[in-house]
Amino acid sequence: MPNIQQLEDLTTQVRRDILRMVHKVNSGHPGGSLGCAEFFVSLYKEIMERNEGFDMDGKGEDLFFLSNGHISPVFYSVLARSGYFPVNELNTFRLIDSRLQGHPTTHEGLPGVRIASGSLGQGMSVAIGAAQAKKLNNDSHIVYSLHGDGELQEGQNWEAIMYASAKKVDNLISTIDLNKQQIDGSTDDVLPMGSIKAKFEAFGWTVLDIEKGNNIEAILNGMAEAKSLTGKGKPVCVLLHTVMGNGVDFMMHTHAWHGKAPNDDQLAVGLAQNAETLGDY
Amino acid sequence: MKTYTYTEKKDTRSGFGAGLAELGRTNPNVVALCADLIGSLKMNEFIDENPERFFQVGIAEANMMGIAAGLTIGGKIPFTGTFANFSTGRVYDQIRQSIAYSGKNVKICASHAGLTLGEDGATHQILEDIGLMKMLPGMVVINPCDYNQTKAATIAIAEHDGPVYLRFGRPSVPIFTPADQKFEIGKAIRFTEGTDVTIVATGHLVWEALEASKALNEEGISAEVINIHTIKPLDDKAILDSVSKTGCIVTAEEHNYLGGLGESVARVLAQHRPTPQEFVATNDTFGESGTPAQLMDKYGLNSDAVQKAVKKVLKRK
Numbered sequence: 001m002p003n004i005q006q007l008e009d010l011t012t013q014v015r016r017d018i019l020r021m022v023h024k025v026n027s028g029h030p031g032g033s034l035g036c037a038e039f040f041v042s043l044y045k046e047i048m049e050r051n052e053g054f055d056m057d058g059k060g061e062d063l064f065f066l067s068n069g070h071i072s073p074v075f076y077s078v079l080a081r082s083g084y085f086p087v088n089e090l091n092t093f094r095l096i097d098s099r100l101q102g103h104p105t106t107h108e109g110l111p112g113v114r115i116a117s118g119s120l121g122q123g124m125s126v127a128i129g130a131a132q133a134k135k136l137n138n139d140s141h142i143v144y145s146l147h148g149d150g151e152l153q154e155g156q157n158w159e160a161i162m163y164a165s166a167k168k169v170d171n172l173i174s175t176i177d178l179n180k181q182q183i184d185g186s187t188d189d190v191l192p193m194g195s196i197k198a199k200f201e202a203f204g205w206t207v208l209d210i211e212k213g214n215n216i217e218a219i220l221n222g223m224a225e226a227k228s229l230t231g232k233g234k235p236v237c238v239l240l241h242t243v244m245g246n247g248v249d250f251m252m253h254t255h256a257w258h259g260k261a262p263n264d265d266q267l268a269v270g271l272a273q274n275a276e277t278l279g280d281y
Numbered sequence: 282m283k284t285y286t287y288t289e290k291k292d293t294r295s296g297f298g299a300g301l302a303e304l305g306r307t308n309p310n311v312v313a314l315c316a317d318l319i320g321s322l323k324m325n326e327f328i329d330e331n332p333e334r335f336f337q338v339g340i341a342e343a344n345m346m347g348i349a350a351g352l353t354i355g356g357k358i359p360f361t362g363t364f365a366n367f368s369t370g371r372v373y374d375q376i377r378q379s380i381a382y383s384g385k386n387v388k389i390c391a392s393h394a395g396l397t398l399g400e401d402g403a404t405h406q407i408l409e410d411i412g413l414m415k416m417l418p419g420m421v422v423i424n425p426c427d428y429n430q431t432k433a434a435t436i437a438i439a440e441h442d443g444p445v446y447l448r449f450g451r452p453s454v455p456i457f458t459p460a461d462q463k464f465e466i467g468k469a470i471r472f473t474e475g476t477d478v479t480i481v482a483t484g485h486l487v488w489e490a491l492e493a494s495k496a497l498n499e500e501g502i503s504a505e506v507i508n509i510h511t512i513k514p515l516d517d518k519a520i521l522d523s524v525s526k527t528g529c530i531v532t533a534e535e536h537n538y539l540g541g542l543g544e545s546v547a548r549v550l551a552q553h554r555p556t557p558q559e560f561v562a563t564n565d566t567f568g569e570s571g572t573p574a575q576l577m578d579k580y581g582l583n584s585d586a587v588q589k590a591v592k593k594v595l596k597r598k
Contacts, residue, residue: 125347
């Protein structure tokens with residue numbers, strides 16, 4: 001059994017990283033990053049089978065693609081704290097000459113990143129291609145991807161969703177961060193999408209919910225179930241019900257912190273709510 | 282003067298199909314994707330021989346570009362196939378982020394480029410694709426001139442590690458380059474030596490340039506015809522060497538003069554050797570329905586147009 005306390009401690013530290021990264025450069029996206037901190041920690045520490053080091057082709061290991069690239073702070077923090085690059089490098093987030101660009105990219109050679117993302121709606125197609133390459137290579141590992149719920153408004157997703165079931169891409173687990181917020185407000189205000197679950201099911205996917213998307217045990221159980229559903233002829237969709245800004249009370253349940261950094265006082269409050277566990281970078 | 286003749290006409294897209302089929306037999310990493318245009322892209326042979334390495338994506342070009350990018354992760358060399366319009370403008374951001382910026386080894390193979398697509402009209406006739414693609418950092422842009430060159434280019438780009446845009450066409454055109462040629466990316470080919478004017482041409486306009494040079498020779502004008510099949514990276518040296526001798530240049534392409542081969546040549550000349558230049562290209566316009574020959578005549582993209590441009594540029598020397 002995984003040590004839940006250790007994962008929670010790491011999550012707390014990741015939250016501190018996120019807050020400090022965006023505060024330092026007064027830019028970036030803390031809300032969605034905080035909402036997915038438990039998911040990223042669970043994915044990289046427990047769920048994925050990963051090889052030592054980083055190889056772009058990723059043969060013989062599970063792969064992850066981040067489609068909603070603006071939550072780069074949580075991605076970078078967890079990559080660094082999973083050993084892909086020095087934790088100190090988080091200091092360079094969004095600075096000139098950094099490998100930690102505003103949105104993730106392969107262009108600067110940052111280990112752990114396999115595709116650029118940020119322009120929304122493209123990651124599922126890429127994940128499908130990587131999953132099909134795994135099948136051609138007789139590699140039985142899984143491809144994971146993460147997408148925002150608002151991101152599903154991009155039409156390319158629906159091309160990809162249609163294709164993945166038609167082609168039986170059943171080594172793919174696409175998770176939707178269902179925080180029900182986007183830049184301009186709640187998804188229901190901006191562009192109501194109806195039942196995302198019904199849509200995926202209508203397109204031929206197996207769908208399961210993780211109702212407590214900020215609870216590590218719930219995530220581990222849900223993702224284990226998702227993994228058990230792979231290899232059965234259908235792609236798997238996980239609806240991860242999260243709270244944007246989770247773990248920092250004034251950032252929770254609002255879209256206001258989608259792309260806004262805390263000021264000095266707000267940072268202090270946020271850090272006080274998340275006491276240092278593994279050491280700041 | 283060396284002259285060129287032909288015994289057979291074939292479409293350049295069939296050269297792509299033949300090259301892809303050969304790659305299917307020689308390179309196990311090559312995979313192909315198509316967005317519901319297998320017959321138009323002449324991909325059948327590859328598909329028949331390698332069904333497990335072919336991905337029919339349906340009418341969903343954006344998804345096709347993303348899947349192609351993903352297939353490279355795991356060592357595949359994806360060749361995407363659809364019309365030039367749907368290979369570029371329709372999916373520009375997907376190519377930009379998931380392929381070019383991500384440095385993925387995808388070969389974007391685009392048929393029915395330019396006006397010679399013919400009767401379908403302007404919705405399908407893209408004249409802006411070279412410009413769109415050459416502006417993407419790291420993208421190689423190739424527009425071969427006949428069946429044999431297209432086949433050779435298709436085979437050659439599999440060996441290049443990085444994104445490539447390969448542009449070819451629909452109509453049957455003369456085959457005048459050798460079947461056994463070795464295609465070198467970025468290396469211009471001098472077809473005729475001349476002293477009065479340089480004609481630099483790409484794609485379907487290369488044959489027209491050779492026809493023009495024959496007619497001009499009869500009038501006592503010595504034209505040097507250079508085939509630039511690779512618009513990016515451009516063979517600057519071949520162009521500069523030639524104009525240092527001739528002192529003037531005509532560029533010819535089935536593309537808008539804005540953003541095309543002519544502008545790339547003008548940039549080289551402006552930087553290194555300002556030289557009078559005339560453009561045989563479309564003049565910032567969309568196409569329309571018609572036969573390929575009618576369209577090339579109406580929009581000034583044939584041998585006659587090249588000859589006129591030569592006479593104009595000679596007066597500016």
